Amino acid sequence: MSTQHNQRAISLHLASERPSSPEADPGAGTTPAAIIELEGVSVCLGGRTILQEVTFNIRPGEFIAVLGPNGAGKSTLLKVLLGLIKPSAGRVRIFGQAPRRGNQLIGYAPQHRTLEGALSLRARDLVGFGLDGHRWGPGWFISGRRRRQAIIEEALAEVDALELADMPVALLSGGEQQRLLIAQALLSQPRLLLLDEPLSNLDISHEQEIIALIARLCRARGMTVLLVSHDVNPLLPVIDRVLYLARGHAAIGRPEQVITSSTLSALYGAPVEVVEALGRLFVVGVDI
Amino acid sequence: MSSLFSLLSYPFIQNAFLAGTCIAIVAAVTGYFLLLRGLTFAGHALPNIGFAGAAGAVLLGLDPLLGLLAFTIGAAIGIGLLGRNLRERDLAIGILMTFALALGLLFLSLYNGYAERVYSILFGTILGISRLDVLLSFGVSLLILASILLLFRPLLFSSYDPEVAAARGVPVRLLAIAFLVLVALTIAIAVQIVGALLVFTLLVGPAATAGRLALRPATVILLAVLLGLLYTWLGILLAVISGTIPVSFFIAFLSFVVYLPVRFGIGGFRRQRPASSPISRQASAN
Incomplete structure (x- = not known):
């Protein structure tokens, strides 16, 4: 897996077009401070706890896959970052500020349905x-x-x-x-791109095209990307880290650290087995 | 022929044409957004709910237009607050509408007087449109069009993609309510000519046909306005000639007759796409 991880699809031909945003950009030039900071964030919707004391940081330019079973709060997390859902507890900082609607620094493509x-x-x-x-x-x-x-x-x-x-x-x-x-x-020349299930409803060749496109944009623009997906395998060659959500809890780290039997068992609170077969990772033992 | 011209020189028929022109334009524009937002059922329900208000006002000895306005605006705000879950929303609208129709029936049965005003609310009339009605229609139409122009881009954006629009800072829910109030106002002025039962024709017919013929939002709206004007002018003309058949019949008839071939015949060009876009070429190469 680690060898796959190095086959990053980096394309630099767009590097000269890197946008110079006039707005706040605490990470530029200096040491890369966290672009997204969550500290003990809980979200309750309709009396149900979706996220529970979630804490993580994401640095500028990272390509993050957001994984987890249905209903784990992946879309909810994106909506918290967009300022569309207010957390019931905890502290959220994006570009050093509280989330707000209409933030030009964030680009968002929600889960797609045909219109x-x-x-x-x-x-x-x-x-x-x-x-x-x-x-x-x-x-x-x-x-x-x-x-x-x-x-x-x-x-x-x-x-x-x-x-x-x-x-x-x-x-x-x-x-x-x-x-x-x-x-x-x-x-809007965003510094952060939030994509909710962009790979659903795509056949394999189109899936590869979209992943290559997003990876290229991420590297060329130095843009941070959070991509929600139900399958990590096609993303493994291009992502930096995975954010795995289950039962309202989160684990973040490199894929080989997070997608392991021990980490996921702790996250799910139930025995989970990560199996590598046919060059792909499978999570078995829970309803995912 | 000369008798037709002498008919058209009557002030009340000229008034019908003037008011009809305002109504056709406004109904086509609001109807476009109604279709886009999946609110056609609300567009059908609102005038029926308005009918109950009109009947209630007649019972209380008030102007039926006041009752109609109160009920449609109230219902518009309620529907706007119901949110976006289509199935639940349409169920709620359906139950509200049938309740309102039942109320209207109750008010009518309690009313002992001459109910012609209520019937004209239901079916519309080109008779008895006063110069004041024309001015009122004109003023309200200007207000509606100016509002739609102001709201145009966020309304279009949130109609197609409410989630992204909300994330970009568009006040989606407020916009939904404001738009439905504009629909309620449109219905209130349209009811006098086409009647509550067939307002739907002018709201949805032109926009539905135009949406199958044009590609850009602005072109669709323009085409819908032209179709609405055509139906209304021809409808009034035919109603004048026939003497007894209400104008709403002719408008609904024309709308149907134009929609039918567009829906099933022409418009097929829309389903074609360029022979080789780079992506389809790539896909077939894989």
Whole structure:
């Protein structure tokens, strides 16, 4: 596994385009301070404890896989970071500040479902939401329309989807739609990218494409990525660490440290066996 | 033919055309967002709930429009608060609507007087549209259009992707309620001509057809407005010629007749995609 871990898909051809964000960036230039800090964070929703005293730090530029069984609080964790859910206890810091809605430094693509009404929406319209979808007014009379289209096309090109620009979103495949959502999330030049199950509903070849794309963006932009997934195997070559959630608790570390029988048994509070077979890791013994 | 022109010179028919124009434009615009947000059932339920309010107002000796406005706006806020779970929301709307219809029935049976005003609320009329009604429709339409223009981008964003919109700082729930109040206002002015039972036609028909013909949100809205105007003008004209058949019948009929071929015939070009996008080429190579 450790040899696989070194086959990191690093592509540096975009390094010159690394955005210079005018906003707060405590990590730049100095020693890499934590970009995300959680200290004893608990979340209760509808009387149910989703997260319980979760503590971890994530450094700038890390590619983290967020793993765990259904209902372990993976999506909830992302929503806490986005300021959409308030923790009932504990302290959360992102870029040294409390989470808040509308933070331009965070790009977010939620768990994807096909949109019924998306027939009359072109790819470029969907991606454009990331640029000015939150602004008031129709945006029909703004002066920088050409510049706006240029920015959108640049983002489309970055995810290899420029040819899809004028296609109706509803006609695109799951992998293509996922590319658009990533492009949309990239438009505010975020320093942190939160992706909720971007690999679900993708066949293997598209899964590999999306993973390579995200890894490239992460390394080229020095962007921190939290990617929620139910399977760590396709991600093992590219990630730095895994954040494993189960029963409201969290374990973080390199895959070979966390995805072990002893760590996961402690996390689940039940005997769990990690089996390596056919070059893949399998977690057995619990309902995952 | 000349008798048609003399009919059209009557002030009340001119008033019907003017008010109808305002209504067609506003209904097509709000209807587009109604479809986008999966709120078509709410669009059907709101006017029916409004009917109960109108019947209640008649019973109390008030202007039925006041009762209609109170009930539709109240219900709009309630539906907006119900949130996004589609199945639960539609169930709640359905139960609310049938209760409101039952109330309307009760109010009607308690009312001993001449119930023509209530029937005109149900089915609409082109007779008796006063110049004041026209001005009122015009003013309310301007208000609705200005509001939609102001809310346009966040409303579109949150209609397609409420989660990301909320994360980007769009006040999603407030927007949902504000939009439904605009729908309630649209219904209130539309009811006078098309009636509560068939407001749905003008709200949903043009937008549904336009959504199958155009690709960009702005183009869809423009096309929906043009279709709405076509249905309304032709509908009023046919109602004037026929003399006895209500305008709502003609509008609903035209809307149906145009939607049908668009739904099943043309529009097939939408299902085609470029022969070789780089991604599909890659996929087939794998």
